[in-house]
Amino acid sequence: MEEKDKYGKELDLAVRIVHMACSLCQKVQRRLLSTASDQVLAKDDDSPVTIADWSVQASVSWLLSEFLEGQNVSIVAEEDAQTLSKSDAANLLAAVVDTVNECLADAPRYGLRSPKKALGTSQILEAIRRCNSTGGTRGRHWVLDPVDGTLGFVRGDQYAVALALIEDGKLVLGVLGCPNYPMKKELLNYNHQRHQTLPRSPRPSNIWEKGCVMYARRGSGQAWMQPLIHGDMKFEWPNSARLVQVSPVDDPSLATFCEPVEKANSNHSFTAGLASSMGLRKKPMRVHSMVKYAAIARGDAEIFIKFARSGYKEKIWDHAAGVVIIEEAGGVVTDAGGRPLDFSRGVYLEGLDRGIIACSGLALHEKIIGAVYASWDSSNL
Ligand SMILES: [Mg+2]
Known part of the structure; x- marks a missing residue:
């Protein structure tokens, strides 16, 4: 196989799957925002989880296995089935089953x-x-965050569906679905404010105000x-795609x-200090x-700095898709020591030097x- 076609089939499949998953999330989010419901649960670490998280994971898992037959x-993914398997979770499980089947019934629309x-x-x-794979240095592993930013999701704000290989x-490919990130940056604030003040109003129907899917090989x-x-x-692929650049x-x-x-998730005072020492004014x-x-890959912003509090370990599914997209769009992603992120060592980004700089x-x-080295000693991370 020629180098340029390598992973072509996988990319095609992943893009279609992420489009479908985004549509599932949009439906669940609309219902979530329009009913006073108890559909948001807390995980052991207190982070929220909804039927969208499990439904996307189940749908993506089923589709990948079905199409990569043999x-x-x-798949390394965020959710497990423990909560859903509990005896008191029958309603929740039934909602997930309905949501998955509703989503998969729509598969032909995406060529699946x-x-x-x-x-x-x-x-x-x-x-x-x-x-429940733990990835590793050998073989192929799909990496999935079914709903990245569940807190944003339940607030009617930004979230993403992230699939990488x-x-x-x-990292060989990444697909990032951003259902509330409009194609045009100028519409971001408009949408955001709209959500803040009118969370239950219907979303605008203009294509430019809707979300996008980004991808790179x-x-x-x-x-x-x-x-x-x-x-x-109609789902048109890849005709409707356009190039993005940092x-x-x-x-x-x-x-x-x-x-x-x-x-x-982040030490804001450290990043604020860093920003001012670098002369960032915005x-x-x-x-x-x-x-x-996504914002950096398409040039809406220039820098993403994340320094987690001590004890927090970064998971590969929170970064994989985004990293390859930024790099192919012309950007750079490393740890704070300037080394590339290592996706080969299991579920976590092991050996990460302090934080992530994209x-x-x-x-x-x-x-x-340079600014990290200069300000590190005076910080209290
Ligand atoms: Mg998630």
């Missing part, structure tokens, strides 16, 4: 096959459980973006940096989920690494 499909008959409870639990420890030097389809629109800005005073919304863009990676270009990246 391969032993290894639906199951011959609706999946049963045990098949769906099995599909979720099957995603690792082969022999190296390692070594292609290209990252792409496609609008999500809605209503009666921002050319390399002057820190003109650069925008993103950081997580949640303080538990207000940070605080966005839920891997949409931050950036639109080498010039800015070098300045950040």
Whole structure:
């Protein structure tokens, strides 16, 4: 197989699957916001989880196994089936089963096959459980965050569906679905404010105001973006895709940096100190989920800095898809020591030096690494 076609089939499949998963999430989010429901649960670490998380994981797992027939499909994903298997979770499980079947029934629209008959409870639990691979240095592993930024999701704000493929420890492709991240940046604030003040109003129907799916294949030097389809629109792939590129800005005073919304996930005072020592003047863009990676890949922002509090270990599914997309769009992602992130060592980004620095270009990246070294000793992380 020619190098340029390598992973073509996998990318095609992954893009279709992520589009479908985004549509599932949009439906669940609409219902969640329009009913006063108890559909948001807390996990052991207190982070929220909804039927969308399990339903996307089950659907993606089923579709990958179905289409990569004959391969032993290894999937590293965020959710497990424990909560759903409990005796008091019958209603929850029934909601997941309905949501998955509703989603899979729509598969032909995306050029995928639906199951011959609706999946049963045990098949769906099995599909979720099957995603318990721990990755590693050898072979192919799909990496999935079914809903990245569940907190943003339940607030009607930004979230992402992230699917990546690792082969022999190296990231080879990434697909990032961002259902509330409009194709045009100018519409972001509009949507955001709308959600803040009118969380239950229907979303606008203009295609430019809807979300997007971004994707890239390692070594292609290209990252792409496609609008999500809605209503009666036809799914056109890859015709509707357009190239995206990182921002050319390399002057820190003109650069925008993103950081997580949640303080538990990031040390805001350290990043604020870092930003001021680098001469960043703009207000940070605080966005839920891997949409931050999308923002950098398509030039809406220049820098994403994340320094987790001590004891927090970064998981590969929170970064994999975003990293390959930024890199192919012309950007750089490393740890704070300037080393590439290592996706080969299991579920966690083991050996990560302090934090993650994603950036639109080498010039800015070098300045950040320098600023980290200068301000590290005075920080209290
Ligand atoms: Mg998640």
